[in-house]
Amino acid sequence: MNELIELDKKHFIHPTTSIQAQQAEGAKMIVEKGEGIYLTDTEGKVYVDAMSSLWNVNIGHGRKELAEAAKEQMEQLAFSSTFSSFSNEPAIRLAKKIADLAPPSLNAVFFTSGGSESNDSAIKLVRHYWKIQGQAERTKIISLKRGYHGVTAGATSATGIPQFWDMAGHMLTGFAHAKTPYEIGTSASIQSIREVIEAEGPETVAAFLAEPVQGAGGVLIPPTDYFKEIRQLCDEYGILFMADEVITGFGRTGKMFGIEHWEVEPDLLSFAKGVTSGYFPLGGVIVGDKVHEVLKAQSSGVLFHGFTYSGHPTGAAVALKNIEIIENEGLVDNARQRGEELLKGFASIKEEAEIVGDIRTLGLLGALELVQDPKTNKRFSPELKVAPRVIEALHERGVICRAVTYDSTDIICFAPPLVMSKEQVEAMIETLREAVLAVQQELESQLAKLS
Incomplete structure (x- = not known):
């Protein structure tokens, strides 16, 4: 035990941890088993x-079914790239399954390795969507204060918690934050979003991004009509609505996806975490038909975006088994x-x-x-x-x-x-x-x- 603590202090830089406290006190606990x-x-x-x-x-922890699903897939095909139109059966079937579970208008999936990558991908996809339609000036993303969207460059910039900017500053330009209903109520929050859109210039705004429930911000649950008004506001200005379901997806809120509580369909929906219950790093963006049709018709040439592990066959096999358990139980x-x-x-x-x-x-x-x-x-x-x-x-x-x-x-x-x-x-x-x-x-x- 003492050896592990010393090795941890010497060699392991922990995420979202005080480096000085880690060095002084060592690991708070070393986890050995989950069940x-x-x-x-x-x-x-x-x-x-x-x-x-x-x-x-x-x-939950210790589900042998997922270990067995990973083992079986690894023995057959542990990994194969999905670049340049290469594919694999688990990724195809997972994309179909997720499309079946998502709100009706969301039917195509871009895979990533986790939540931050998912939100960065969603941001790049919406900017690409506008660019190929001759509206390259539409690059700005509006999100909410206290919102958390990840720690990669775009996701950090979209995050509305200042502590995440302090480490290395805003990584990208073109992001603005409106006030939450938690701070000022529904009507005032909607008005705050409108004011930010007007201040930035509606013709420069690509999308609005929000979590159905702000998780890391303090489990902030919006009022009943909030997202219906958000959807109407986005439609009024002709901007896209992106739902960040990294925390709220795959049953967490008592619906398969959190946005279903408000009977609203976003244009893009990012996911991760619960898709594999943490048994394998995997995430993605579910793209709505409106966006997908434009991409299919006008995105000529190579889509220069993707990750080594996009559509990882082992990860997809684990996700399929995980979703099966969620449904069957x-x-x-x-x-x-x-x-x-x-x-x-x-x-x-x-x-x-x-x-x-x-x-x-x-x-x-x-x-x-x-x-x-x-x-x-x-x-x-x-x-x-x-x-x-x-x-x-x-x-x-x-x-x-x-x-x-x-x-x-x-x-x-x-x-x-x-x-x-x-x-x-x-x-x-x-x-x-x-x-x-x-x-x-x-x-x-x-x-x-x-x-």
């Missing part, structure tokens, strides 16, 4: 993986039912704990906000690090979760595997209750001393 909703570390301690690792292990509906129970559990904690403010779920995607005064929604001072304290209290009690503290918020996010049972939800809620009440008691003592 169902649980992870076990190298010391034998078992944890509930309440985040599905990174919102992605939808069918009724995991989309299970996510809906367990999400309702999760919300009831949050409500019971809110009744008992004075520091719990807004609570929300959509399927097995949920959040609980911590505030100093729920009546006024007054937030805690960032120096108190309230959400990180709760995360640490949960970790000590065997639950892995995630805090969001952007814009001085204290949000605890949940996205457990879709295989979670009612009993497991109830057990997790009781652990959360203990952790929240323990932190509340600490805060009461600390705030009393400060006053």
Whole structure:
């Protein structure tokens, strides 16, 4: 164990991690095994993986069916390029399956290796779409503040969380961000988008990009008519609407795709994570008929975009088996039912704990906000690090979760595997209750001393 920690510190630069903290403290935990909703570390301690690792292990850990699907495919054809019109059966069948599951007007798939690549690909495709129609000035992408779309150049620029720009700056030009309904309400958010479009010049705007639910921003669930108004606004200005379903796709929200909750069809839909439940790196963009028809008619010559692993046969075989499990085990509906129970559990904690403010779920995607005064929604001072304290209290009690503290918020996010049972939800809620009440008691003592 000590050897692994030292090797980790010396050789492994972790993503989205404090390099200095890693060097000083070592790995927070070294995971050795996963089974169902649980992870076990190298010391034998078992944890509930309440985040599905990174919102992605939808069918749970340790599913041998996916290992077998990968083995069978690797033995037959582990990898073959799909450049220059080469193809393979698993990629073809996966593209067909995803088209069948997606909203009716989305029927063609471009494959990538993950979510960031998917959003970069969607951005390049919409710019290409306008360019081949003689409107090369339409390059700008409008997205939302607090939105997260990845860390590649285009995806970082589309992301509306400033901390992701601080590391290396805006990677690309031609991106602007409007305010969310979480900040200012539906009507004002729609107006904010309109104002950004007008300020940028409608004739220069290629598309609007948004997550159905802003995941990394704090599980921000939009109001009922929000995306219908977004669709109308995009149609009014003649711009494309791109839905980022990297987190919300493949059953996470209680629908196969999150945008289905709002009965709206985007022009492009990016996906990753849950398509393989993290068992293989794979993502893609589902292209709507309107865009695809233009590409087929006017995109002459080579489409100079693609990744080595676009349409990876082993990844496609794993994805097909993963989707089969999601469908056969009724995991989309299970996510809906367990999400309702999760919300009831949050409500019971809110009744008992004075520091719990807004609570929300959509399927097995949920959040609980911590505030100093729920009546006024007054937030805690960032120096108190309230959400990180709760995360640490949960970790000590065997639950892995995630805090969001952007814009001085204290949000605890949940996205457990879709295989979670009612009993497991109830057990997790009781652990959360203990952790929240323990932190509340600490805060009461600390705030009393400060006053």
